[in-house]
Amino acid sequence: MKYSISTxxxxxxFNESNLALLAQLKEHGCDGVEIARFDYNDFPATKIRRExxxxxxxxxxxxxxxxxxxLIDxxxxxxxxxxxxxxxxxxxxxEAIAYEGLAFLKQHAKGCV
Structure with a gap:
């Protein structure tokens, strides 16, 4: 079993000022993290990916x-x-996410519009 937590x-x-949180989550036994934001303008993807x-x-x-x-309106x-x-x-x-999610979305989003 893997453990993950949402920022x-x-x-x-979540931005550059929160990067130290990632190491803390790892130290506390998390295997993954969900990066949460409402707006992705100026998202520091490269720095987050590196961390x-x-x-x-x-x-x-x-x-x-x-x-x-x-998506269900x-x-x-x-x-x-x-x-x-x-x-x-x-x-x-x-640069921060895996592209498997894009393929899934492309396949399943057709019925949403």
Whole structure:
């Protein structure tokens, strides 16, 4: 069994100032971390990826869909807007995430719009 924790417990905008947290999580027995943010503009992906590699933590991303965003809304415009936001966030995080999630999203997002 692997253990992981979300950075949302500490911040909704994980950035460079939170990098030291990754080593602490590893020291406390975590195998992975979920990086949580609502906005991925100016996301320091390269620095985060380097620290993830140094600490040997696995990583997933949380894109914080809330309020006006939903992949299951009855309104196709809302679903399309949500997918655009997800793609924009993914485009700003390529060095920090594994691309398996992109393939999954591409395959399953077709029915959402």
């Amino acid at each position: 949302f417990l500490w911040t909704a905008a 993830l590699e140094r600490t040997e933590l696995e990583c997933t991303m949380c894109f914080g869909l809330s309020g006006e965003y939903s 009855d309104d196709s415009r809302v679903r399309q807007k949500t997918l655009r936001r997800i793609w924009r966030n993914l485009a700003s995080t390529p």
